Amino acid sequence: MAIIRIDKMNATKTALSAAGLPSMTATGKVFGRGKGLWEAKVLEGVKADLPEALVHLGKEPRLRPQRVVTLVVTDDKLNKAVETIIEANQTPEPGDGKIFVIPLYESVRVRTGETGDNSLD
Amino acid sequence: MLMIRAIIRPDKSSKVLKALFEAGYVAVTKIPVVGRGKQRGIKIGDVTYDELPKEMLIMVIKDEDKEFAVTTIMEAARTEPKGAYGDGKIFITPVEEAYTISRGTKEL
Numbered sequence: 001m002a003i004i005r006i007d008k009m010n011a012t013k014t015a016l017s018a019a020g021l022p023s024m025t026a027t028g029k030v031f032g033r034g035k036g037l038w039e040a041k042v043l044e045g046v047k048a049d050l051p052e053a054l055v056h057l058g059k060e061p062r063l064r065p066q067r068v069v070t071l072v073v074t075d076d077k078l079n080k081a082v083e084t085i086i087e088a089n090q091t092p093e094p095g096d097g098k099i100f101v102i103p104l105y106e107s108v109r110v111r112t113g114e115t116g117d118n119s120l121d
Numbered sequence: 122m123l124m125i126r127a128i129i130r131p132d133k134s135s136k137v138l139k140a141l142f143e144a145g146y147v148a149v150t151k152i153p154v155v156g157r158g159k160q161r162g163i164k165i166g167d168v169t170y171d172e173l174p175k176e177m178l179i180m181v182i183k184d185e186d187k188e189f190a191v192t193t194i195m196e197a198a199r200t201e202p203k204g205a206y207g208d209g210k211i212f213i214t215p216v217e218e219a220y221t222i223s224r225g226t227k228e229l
Contacts, residue, residue: 003150004222032150060142063151068179082220089222096222098148100124100181103217 002069003032004097008089009067015088016071021081023120025070031063034095066097072107074117122216122229123187127178128156129198129209134176140197141180146190150179160206175209181216181229 004012006029016022073081082099089096109119129137134151141149155172162171182190191211199208219229 002222027152030150030152033147035148060139061147063138063149066150068150068152082218086220086222086225090225091223094223098181099218099220099222100122100216101218102124102214 001102002071002085002089002097002099003030003066004069004085004089005091005095006065006067008096009069011088012069012085015084016081019080019084021071021073021077021084023071027068029065030068032066033061033063064095072104072120074120122181122219123184124179124181124214124216125187125190125194126212126214127194127198127209128154128175128211129178129194130200130207131174131176133198133200133208134178137178137194137197140193141178141190144189144193146180146182146186146193148180152177152179158207158210163207173207181219183229187213 002012009026013024016024069085071081078101082101085099106115107119108115112119127137131153138149138151141147154175154177156175157171157173162169162173164170178194180190191213194211218227220227221229
């Protein structure tokens with residue numbers, strides 16, 4: 001499960017397809033905030049000691065629009081998926097998002113009823 | 122690490138977010154969802170509304186913070202004074218790994 005910038009969605013899709021992991025589920029816009037990150041503008045203002053910027057510090061940070069991409073992969077493809085998403089989403093600034101790896105107990109292909117790794121091929 | 126998924130009333134989400142911020146849990150993702158609970162939605166006259174709008178808050182925390190984070194969410198999301206049907210649920214699942222994309226590091 002990866003939480004990424006909305007404008008990186010196309011890059012992520014292309015990269016995942018190229019890496020052979022085309023199947024995924026994505027949400028529409030979700031809203032999120034990171035670890036005490038204020039907008040870059042505010043931080044610049046604080047450096048310049050502008051009073052308008054200083055009032056924003058210490059207040060709750062605003063929620064930014066993001067998208068959540070969920071992939072179910074077999075264990076051997078995990079590293080590839082993580083690397084692909086990191087590569088496609090990295091920018092110089094903070095706020096590129098997070099990837100969480102969550103165990104999954106079962107997976108079933110609805111069309112045929114296959115379970116486990118067979119249902120993911 | 123644990124992932125907390127809290128499904129709460131949309132009108133409580135700003136209160137919960139504020140409480141979480143003050144408790145030191147800044148990183149949160151909010152998703153608008155619809156759902157129904159054990160009461161099978163709300164029945165008004167002949168019409169049953171079983172796709173009630175809710176908001177899902179997703180956050181990943183360290184194992185030892187579980188109790189505190191859950192209490193914080195629960196107290197802020199509960200309808201005053203003693204709670205009501207439809208206040209929501211909190212689910213906790215294990216997370217094996219977490220990566221920060223901007224730094225490319227394996228850490229929360």
